[in-house]
Amino acid sequence: MTRINERPQRLYRRRTLRVMVEYVSDGGLACDPATTLGAGGLFIETESPLIEGTHLKMRFTLPGSTRTHEIEGRVVWSRRSTDRGSYAPGMGIEFTDRPNSVNLARELDTLA
Numbered sequence: 001m002t003r004i005n006e007r008p009q010r011l012y013r014r015r016t017l018r019v020m021v022e023y024v025s026d027g028g029l030a031c032d033p034a035t036t037l038g039a040g041g042l043f044i045e046t047e048s049p050l051i052e053g054t055h056l057k058m059r060f061t062l063p064g065s066t067r068t069h070e071i072e073g074r075v076v077w078s079r080r081s082t083d084r085g086s087y088a089p090g091m092g093i094e095f096t097d098r099p100n101s102v103n104l105a106r107e108l109d110t111l112a
Helices: 098-110
Strands: 014-025 028-038 041-045 055-061 068-079 090-095
Touching: 014 041, 041 068, 068 098, 090 098
Parallel strands: none
Antiparallel strands: 014 028, 014 055, 028 041, 041 090, 055 068, 068 090
C-alpha cells in the first residue's frame, strides 16, 4: 500500500551546489544556474522553464574542475514563479545521455 505523501525514492544522490548551465533546445540558447545536481539529472532555476518533455543539450563545469560536461536530457517537470509555495521557479531535468551521465557520476563522487 502506498501512502499519499510518499515520494518515490531517488536512484542517485543529489548534491546542492550552484553551477551555470548553458542549454539549447528548439527554443534557442539559454544560460541559468543549476542548484541541485546528481547522476540522474539536475534542477535548473529559471523564470522561463521549458515545457515538460522538451529535449535539450546542456554544458557545464563542476566547481573546482576544468572538465566541461556536455550531456543531453529532457524536462520531466517545471514550476513557474506563480505556482503556490515558496520554491524557486525552474525545471527538473532527467539525463538521457547514459555514457555522459556515468562520467558525471564519477566526477561527482570525487567532490568533497
